[in-house]
Amino acid sequence: MQQKLTLVLGSKARSSWSLRPWLFLRHHEVPFDEILLPLGQPDSRARILEHSPSGKVPCLLQGRLKVWESLAICEYAAETLALPLAWPLDPAARALARAMSAEMHAGFADLRRELPFDALRKPAAREVGEQAASDIARVRALWREARSLHGRGGPWLFGRFGIADAMFAPVALRFHAYAVALDGPEREYVYNVLMHPAVQEWLDAAAAESPQEPVVETPAERTAEFLPEPETPAAVATRYVDDPAETQETPLENTHRDLPPAARPGEESLADLLAPRDPATRPAPAPLPVIESQAAEPLPVDPVKLRSFILPP
Numbered sequence: 001m002q003q004k005l006t007l008v009l010g011s012k013a014r015s016s017w018s019l020r021p022w023l024f025l026r027h028h029e030v031p032f033d034e035i036l037l038p039l040g041q042p043d044s045r046a047r048i049l050e051h052s053p054s055g056k057v058p059c060l061l062q063g064r065l066k067v068w069e070s071l072a073i074c075e076y077a078a079e080t081l082a083l084p085l086a087w088p089l090d091p092a093a094r095a096l097a098r099a100m101s102a103e104m105h106a107g108f109a110d111l112r113r114e115l116p117f118d119a120l121r122k123p124a125a126r127e128v129g130e131q132a133a134s135d136i137a138r139v140r141a142l143w144r145e146a147r148s149l150h151g152r153g154g155p156w157l158f159g160r161f162g163i164a165d166a167m168f169a170p171v172a173l174r175f176h177a178y179a180v181a182l183d184g185p186e187r188e189y190v191y192n193v194l195m196h197p198a199v200q201e202w203l204d205a206a207a208a209e210s211p212q213e214p215v216v217e218t219p220a221e222r223t224a225e226f227l228p229e230p231e232t233p234a235a236v237a238t239r240y241v242d243d244p245a246e247t248q249e250t251p252l253e254n255t256h257r258d259l260p261p262a263a264r265p266g267e268e269s270l271a272d273l274l275a276p277r278d279p280a281t282r283p284a285p286a287p288l289p290v291i292e293s294q295a296a297e298p299l300p301v302d303p304v305k306l307r308s309f310i311l312p313p
Ligand SMILES: N[C@@H](CCC(=O)N[C@@H](CS)C(=O)NCC(=O)O)C(=O)O
Pocket: 010, 014, 015, 016, 017, 018, 039, 040, 044, 045, 048, 055, 056, 057, 058, 068, 069, 070, 071, 105, 215
């Protein structure tokens, strides 16, 4: 039996990092509790440190285990819950998905600073500097490469929804919010992210939050002076599960030994996907949804209209 999961999140209107593991878990219909901490308040830092040793959100809690860093949370969930296709199966696609996700996790600072995450922004274009423009071009090139080389099995970067999609979903929302002119696969991809029911759920929750100051990332925020006091070894030890009975509850079910059933009706199980296939009998990939996306102009939707389109009032 799995121990209960709790995800510590920042304000949904502002916290792009929180959205990543939240979306990954929600997409896979994993049950979890949420602790939502407003950002940008005088006591935000102290409140985050009560849960997250890095002083940042998101952080996943399970018993005494704490997993911080959005990418590590997605990986932990994928491994312990055997979430299918967290990474694509083909080694080349898998390497690209990992490289892209790591690049997102560590980079695109100019894009993030100049186009801060704002889930409530009414889409409107904003001029960006050369470095941010180059970040945007790089993201577009990555999406295009993933979709064209590996995206035949579905509408996501590598066909099926995976960690790479969770990592880039907030960028798609930024592109929408700042009306970044897109065409081709990138435009379709932004549309698909916006239409994801869990993303709609996040936007609704963001709209219901009380207004807060935007989170502006400055280079200083990334320096050591903002890091929390180091923890003592004894404090660190208490964060980890030390009861052998508890650790046995989380087998690495995504290994080939103990393959999970299909995650949802109509999807192949990991066992099916890993079974050797005769290419002649391999089922054709699901066709990509046809989305009108010719013009390089902002998507003709705003979050409010889109939400009312997806969710009946
Ligand atoms: N690399 C971290 C970044 C986490 C991060 O920077 N989170 C921001 C919110 S989006 C935060 O907690 N800021 C602290 C604060 O605003 O007090 C991750 O991937 O989880």
